[in-house]
Amino acid sequence: MKKFMDENFLLTNETARSLYHDVAKDLPIIDYHCHLSPQEIYENKSYRTITEVWLYGDHYKWRVMRANGVDERCVTGDASDYDKFMAYARALPSAIGNPLYHWSHLELQRYFGITDIINEKNAPAIWENVNAQLAEGGFGARDLITKSKVKVICTTDDPTDSLEYHLKLKEDASFETKVLPSFRPDKGLELNREGFTAWVEKLSQVSGQAVDSYDGFLSALEARVRFFHEVGGRVSDHALDYVPYAEATKEEAAAIFQKALNGQKVSHEDEMKYKTYTLVFLGKLYAELGWAMQYHMNASRNNNPRMFEKLGPDTGFDSMNDSAISIPLCRLLAALEQDNHLPKTILYSLNPTQNHTIAALVGSFQGGGIPGKIQFGSAWWFNDTKEGMIAQMKALADIGLLGRFVGMLTDSRSFLSYTRHEYFRRILCSLIGEWVENGEFPDDRELLGRIVQDISYDNAKAYFGF
Numbered sequence: 001m002k003k004f005m006d007e008n009f010l011l012t013n014e015t016a017r018s019l020y021h022d023v024a025k026d027l028p029i030i031d032y033h034c035h036l037s038p039q040e041i042y043e044n045k046s047y048r049t050i051t052e053v054w055l056y057g058d059h060y061k062w063r064v065m066r067a068n069g070v071d072e073r074c075v076t077g078d079a080s081d082y083d084k085f086m087a088y089a090r091a092l093p094s095a096i097g098n099p100l101y102h103w104s105h106l107e108l109q110r111y112f113g114i115t116d117i118i119n120e121k122n123a124p125a126i127w128e129n130v131n132a133q134l135a136e137g138g139f140g141a142r143d144l145i146t147k148s149k150v151k152v153i154c155t156t157d158d159p160t161d162s163l164e165y166h167l168k169l170k171e172d173a174s175f176e177t178k179v180l181p182s183f184r185p186d187k188g189l190e191l192n193r194e195g196f197t198a199w200v201e202k203l204s205q206v207s208g209q210a211v212d213s214y215d216g217f218l219s220a221l222e223a224r225v226r227f228f229h230e231v232g233g234r235v236s237d238h239a240l241d242y243v244p245y246a247e248a249t250k251e252e253a254a255a256i257f258q259k260a261l262n263g264q265k266v267s268h269e270d271e272m273k274y275k276t277y278t279l280v281f282l283g284k285l286y287a288e289l290g291w292a293m294q295y296h297m298n299a300s301r302n303n304n305p306r307m308f309e310k311l312g313p314d315t316g317f318d319s320m321n322d323s324a325i326s327i328p329l330c331r332l333l334a335a336l337e338q339d340n341h342l343p344k345t346i347l348y349s350l351n352p353t354q355n356h357t358i359a360a361l362v363g364s365f366q367g368g369g370i371p372g373k374i375q376f377g378s379a380w381w382f383n384d385t386k387e388g389m390i391a392q393m394k395a396l397a398d399i400g401l402l403g404r405f406v407g408m409l410t411d412s413r414s415f416l417s418y419t420r421h422e423y424f425r426r427i428l429c430s431l432i433g434e435w436v437e438n439g440e441f442p443d444d445r446e447l448l449g450r451i452v453q454d455i456s457y458d459n460a461k462a463y464f465g466f
């Protein structure tokens, strides 16, 4: 029997062990999509308790606690940090087979040198141990990033953000990791959602442009894209909970925008027309600037209205959507490809039944001399599991070029999540090792090492141009 999570954790064969230990293990990280706070990075936020650094903001862990019957008071409420931590420690043994079981142990092992198997009995000692280490210092946000060998972080930012902390970080030579903004204009696309008109008003203020017409709106958005570019942004990100496609003239899109600006709801067809026109406009701009555009598709968000009312979005009440994406997505990309304005694009679907659909679809839009220009993005959110990552990589290998994959991102709100890259790299090495040991790929260590290094780091570096 293998030992629990030792140095050969998840490395199921000899080739995998050598690829991981000799190549992947010590490579730096490019975190091209996450939800970390630039302010916390700038201020090198420190933590007093394990709960603060480990559980606050981590909605994956909150779901496990709720599923274990923990009262919301002990999840996001006013219970003490100790009680919250104990509630998680009590829940964890039931998370057998869930990546959180592994991530949680990896986080304690790699950052705090704790190799105990977490349970209710030893949790009080772990609480004392981690809190004492935190008090000694060296566990601030920046310290954790540096320890994790992260070269670049792309945060997720609203177009109306002043990017104050990105600008400050740019000036701060004492911190070597690049922290760059990503342009996420969802609030400007979701014209039927509450807050749309207020957001447009804010956009007008920050861009210093009047936004009383669709032309003004597009021009203000463009100004913000260019501002993000100046600050170092090279990536955009869109949450397309369903993929819209409905052709529209500019006049039609403008009339729909005006209607929403007057506080009226627009029909689903009009919403799609507006989104299509605006997405194509933005896509062309990203292409001009050489950015990579990310589409995060098919999330079903905020499924629990009562909890949404109480806690807001991204608090652990989301799931997968099953809208068809193939036709609208092809049309959307084709509208950009038409005049050669398709930017580098990364496509993620939260619905893993669409793995092969996306892997095949990306192949229809490759070209223009950029290796892996259209990417099938890494297994996202509920798919960010051992089986989910293997399924995504196998689908990509089946139909496309796994060797050009830009690999893992963190997508997290926690500074301890960098162990997810280790998890991914172990699984990658194992998968490749199995093919080699099965005689399906030659045992050429130089070539294999190259492929592992590319997927773990070099491809992302070249793709984003960091």
Ligand SMILES: O=C[C@H](O)[C@@H](O)[C@@H](O)[C@H](O)C(=O)O
Pocket (backbone or CB within 6 Å): 035, 239, 296, 299, 314, 380, 381, 411, 412, 413
């Ligand atoms: O991994 C899960 C996430 O952090 C999730 O909350 C985000 O991916 C978010 O939905 C987004 O749209 O960017």
